[in-house]
Amino acid sequence: MTLRTNLTHLVTEADHKKFTEENENVMICCGRMGPMCIPVYGVMEELESEYKHVKFADMAFDSPDAKVIRDLPECRGFAGLPFTVYYKNGKVVKATSSIQSHEEITEILDSNFGK
Amino acid sequence: MSPHFDVIVIGGGPAGLTAGIYLSRAKVSTLVLDTGIVGGQMVLTHEIANYPGVEHISGYELARTMKMQAQSFGCKIRSNIKITDVQLEGEIKSVEVNGKESFTAPAVIVATGGRSRLLGATGEVEFKGKGISYCATCDGDFFQDKEIIVVGGGNSALEEAVALTKYASKVTVVHQFDHFQALEHYVEEAKKNEKIDFIMESTISAFHGDEKLRGVTIQHIPSGEKTEMKIDGVFIFIGYQPNTEWLNGQLELSHYNEIVVNKDMETSLPGVFAAGDSITKRFRQVTTAVADGTIAALVAAEYVNRLKKEVRSVEVA
Numbered sequence: 001m002t003l004r005t006n007l008t009h010l011v012t013e014a015d016h017k018k019f020t021e022e023n024e025n026v027m028i029c030c031g032r033m034g035p036m037c038i039p040v041y042g043v044m045e046e047l048e049s050e051y052k053h054v055k056f057a058d059m060a061f062d063s064p065d066a067k068v069i070r071d072l073p074e075c076r077g078f079a080g081l082p083f084t085v086y087y088k089n090g091k092v093v094k095a096t097s098s099i100q101s102h103e104e105i106t107e108i109l110d111s112n113f114g115k
Numbered sequence: 116m117s118p119h120f121d122v123i124v125i126g127g128g129p130a131g132l133t134a135g136i137y138l139s140r141a142k143v144s145t146l147v148l149d150t151g152i153v154g155g156q157m158v159l160t161h162e163i164a165n166y167p168g169v170e171h172i173s174g175y176e177l178a179r180t181m182k183m184q185a186q187s188f189g190c191k192i193r194s195n196i197k198i199t200d201v202q203l204e205g206e207i208k209s210v211e212v213n214g215k216e217s218f219t220a221p222a223v224i225v226a227t228g229g230r231s232r233l234l235g236a237t238g239e240v241e242f243k244g245k246g247i248s249y250c251a252t253c254d255g256d257f258f259q260d261k262e263i264i265v266v267g268g269g270n271s272a273l274e275e276a277v278a279l280t281k282y283a284s285k286v287t288v289v290h291q292f293d294h295f296q297a298l299e300h301y302v303e304e305a306k307k308n309e310k311i312d313f314i315m316e317s318t319i320s321a322f323h324g325d326e327k328l329r330g331v332t333i334q335h336i337p338s339g340e341k342t343e344m345k346i347d348g349v350f351i352f353i354g355y356q357p358n359t360e361w362l363n364g365q366l367e368l369s370h371y372n373e374i375v376v377n378k379d380m381e382t383s384l385p386g387v388f389a390a391g392d393s394i395t396k397r398f399r400q401v402t403t404a405v406a407d408g409t410i411a412a413l414v415a416a417e418y419v420n421r422l423k424k425e426v427r428s429v430e431v432a
């Protein structure tokens with residue numbers, strides 16, 4: 001199960017583990033092809049060329065393996081798609097729920113991963 | 116020197132993209148600028164079933180096709196930018212982007228559309244995505260067997276209140292007036308649904324919770340009386356507001372902050388046109404935005420070509 005985006009798709013828990021462990025700065029958006037999620041994927045696709053020090057990926061919210069994100073303690077209380085999680089050296093540094101603007105996303109990237 | 120175009124279109128929803136298609140196809144050099152991803156409110160629409168010629172399509176697909184169509188004619192599109200300065204007076208208009216790049220053109224089409232209105236209550240930003248939602252189709256399933264509130268009294272609010280009863284055990288509609296603005300059909304559907312209750316002449320003045328929303332303060336507007344209510348989720352559908360504050364008073368706006376245009380989509384300034392949901396009009400749909408974008412583009416092309424001809428005849432003389 002993958003999303004129709006131009007981002008790297010993480011399908012299994014193993015993909016997720018490898019991606020977050022092998023890359024220092026990571027942003028993963030876990031959602032559906034819905035109105036609140038698509039704008040976030042759009043921003044990520046654009047930022048890929050600008051933020052070369054960050055790796056971007058998506059994961060389908062309804063895939064069973066996406067529980068690695070759905071069940072994160074940092075996502076407790078979340079009730080709005082997408083769940084977007086930022087990792088540094090494999091550790092969660094920030095998580096957001098629902099749609100985020102270009103400005104909100106770059107602010108998180110800049111403050112956690114540098115410009 | 117700043118990169119120069121014949122027309123700069125500000126806003127890349129259906130109105131702006133249509134303008135981009137018509138202008139570029141007529142070999143009028145065009146730049147479309149958008150603060151978000153291109154497609155506008157269309158992208159927020161799961162399915163569009165009233166766009167003639169297409170039985171049904173997701174808003175995302177329709178936006179993508181319009182964008183590709185514009186680009187295929189040579190239209191330049193820049194998304195996720197921030198407009199930091201705009202000068203619409205005078206013969207040459209200029210638009211500064213991200214505080215560092217400037218673009219100029221003799222004509223500008225404003226097509227910045229609108230956005231959902233926020234309630235503005237304490238805690239609204241804090242609990243967005245943690246109990247507060249603006250999209251029933253996106254987030255309805257987080258509220259299976261839970262009690263929720265829908266704020267609003269228009270068509271969207273009542274239609275979504277009914278749709279949300281598929282998930283929620285109880286839906287309370289909170290509305291600021293003693294009557295609904297929605298069409299009778301939506302009101303009837305909501306009233307006959309046993310899971311729906313109504314609190315009229317009231318608003319939410321505050322949201323409370325910890326890691327997620329736990330409750331709200333409801334204020335009765337005529338008396339000012341406040342009551343606390345435990346709740347799992349709140350969906351807000353209180354209408355629309357035009358994206359025109361960035362114009363800083365450069366164009367004439369209506370009482371509702373919509374851009375005033377004539378039938379040719381001309382605004383109060385020569386060379387500045389407007390189209391779509393950001394103008395004064397009654398019906399806001401993709402089809403009407405597309406129609407406005409077409410008119411604005413054709414009139415802007417005429418305007419630009421007339422200016423070019425005038426310059427040429429001065430040079431010959």
Ligand SMILES: Cc1cc2nc3c(=O)[nH]c(=O)nc-3n(C[C@H](O)[C@H](O)[C@H](O)COP(=O)(O)OP(=O)(O)OC[C@H]3O[C@@H](n4cnc5c(N)ncnc54)[C@H](O)[C@@H]3O)c2cc1C
Binds near residue numbers: 152162228358392
């Ligand atoms: C949930 C929902 C469902 C809908 N369903 C339907 C439907 O089924 N059928 C139908 O016909 N209509 C539907 N509509 C209405 C339709 O989407 C709008 O009428 C239409 O998108 C308006 O087009 P527009 O180009 O004028 O503005 P918008 O679509 O609002 O696009 C404006 C664009 O301008 C950009 N922008 C805003 N401010 C700036 C700025 N300062 N600088 C640069 N860019 C800026 C925005 O990012 C956006 O991309 C729906 C709307 C919503 C919200």
